[in-house]
Amino acid sequence: MAVDGGANLGGLAVGAGLTTLGVAALASAEVTVPVALAVGVGGLVVIGATDVIDETFHEHWSEDIHDHGVVGGILHGSANVADRSWGDVKRLGSDIGDGAKKAWNGFKGLF
Incomplete structure (x- = not known):
């Protein structure tokens, strides 16, 4: 929390x-x-x-550093953060697009 x-x-x-x-x-x-x-x-x-x-x-930085060394762990963890953040952005865009389509279809259904 x-x-x-x-x-x-x-x-x-x-x-x-x-x-x-x-x-x-x-x-x-x-x-x-x-x-x-x-x-x-x-x-x-x-x-x-x-x-x-x-x-x-x-991100599990200590695991990344343990598995890949300090520099490799930081690079690996940073890549994980970037990948998951990009996935979140794509899902947000998809959710907004789906909501807009639903709103538009609901609006068209009124007439």
Whole structure:
């Protein structure tokens, strides 16, 4: 519970920080970006950062290092984190797509 809560807070902090830096960079470059786009990208950054942090907390680093040595274990664990995070992103995209299809079909059924 504490690990998941920590990952959530960490992801929120990292995502908010990266989004703030990005918006500040765009503002200094005098580029106009729609607010909805900035919020959407910021939300994706928060979700991605939270997922990577959560997967990092749940990785079995000591086993990886024991099995593959220090450098090999860190590389192996990092590859596991990246692979599982990418799988989560693909599932999230699929779930959003399925929900959009269901909503659209429900909307079409009203008429």
